[in-house]
Amino acid sequence: MDEHLLNLGELSDELKTSMQVTLCLKNPLPSKLLDILTQLAKDRCATLEAIVEGLDPKNLRRLYSGGLSLFYGIGLPADSIILLDCERGFLIKETPPNIELKFRAVKNAEDLYLRLVWHKFGIAVLLSGFVKEIDVRSRIFSLAIKGKRDQWCRFGHSVTNDLPQVGINVEMFGWEKWNSHIIEVLELV
Numbered sequence: 001m002d003e004h005l006l007n008l009g010e011l012s013d014e015l016k017t018s019m020q021v022t023l024c025l026k027n028p029l030p031s032k033l034l035d036i037l038t039q040l041a042k043d044r045c046a047t048l049e050a051i052v053e054g055l056d057p058k059n060l061r062r063l064y065s066g067g068l069s070l071f072y073g074i075g076l077p078a079d080s081i082i083l084l085d086c087e088r089g090f091l092i093k094e095t096p097p098n099i100e101l102k103f104r105a106v107k108n109a110e111d112l113y114l115r116l117v118w119h120k121f122g123i124a125v126l127l128s129g130f131v132k133e134i135d136v137r138s139r140i141f142s143l144a145i146k147g148k149r150d151q152w153c154r155f156g157h158s159v160t161n162d163l164p165q166v167g168i169n170v171e172m173f174g175w176e177k178w179n180s181h182i183i184e185v186l187e188l189v
Contacts, residue, residue: 003081006090006103010058012036018084023050024073024116029058030101031091034066036085038091041067051076051120057173057187060124064173070124072175076116087111098112127151131164140182143172152182164188 006014015021015036023029028036029050041048050063051073080092082103089109093102106112110151129145140154141163153164153172163168174185 004105005093006105007070008036008101009105011103012091014084014090015089018046020085021049021054021082022083022086022108022113022116023052023068024083025050026054026076026078027080028055029063029080033092034062034102037068038066051116051146061173064124064126071092071120072122072124072177073116073119074121075119081112081116083109083113083116086110089113104139121179122175124173125176125183126171126173127183128169128171130169131166134163134166136163143170153185154182155185155188 008037011033019035021040030178035106040046047069048067050069051071052060052063053073053076055063059138060070082090082092083089087110089106089112090103090108092128093104121163125143129143132144133140133142135141140152145151153174156174166184171189172183172185173187173189174183176183
């Protein structure tokens with residue numbers, strides 16, 4: 001099965017029997033595959049997660065809205081990988097537009113999963129509240145979230161240099177990294 005190729009329908013059948021689906025992505029997920037995963041999230045209680053690196057906020061929101069838990073990864077493989085139940089894995093073979101997607105089985109999927117799981121360093125969050133305080137020198141701001149603790153936030157390097165004004169209501173999408181108490185803002189609305 002190492003060189004066996006699956007088409008999208010065959011992979012969809014594999015996904016329906018899995019209790020855990022983990023995606024490792026440096027590139028946007030093909031729309032047809034995201035549609036299948038979104039439906040899977042609506043139909044049953046499977047764990048659907050994506051470890052991502054370098055995706056833009058638009059693609060992150062698509063995954064998040066599709067019901068996937070997002071994790072921030074560093075040093076992920078260049079090829080997109082789908083891991084099922086930590087035991088089976090498939091590479092998404094890049095295909096030209098209008099050509100059917102193909103998925104190639106990977107060797108040692110369990111070992112690959114165990115190595116990649118260490119690359120989970122944070123989770124995607126969507127927060128809303130009002131800006132309570134800003135620290136211009138440190139380039140951070142405090143977001144007062146209704147019914148929760150205040151959260152310090154810092155813009156990701158490519159978002160903007162302008163801090164929001166105190167008192168303004170905002171919605172933000174970003175990374176809550178496990179090794180930091182400051183959320184990195186990817187997008188501020």
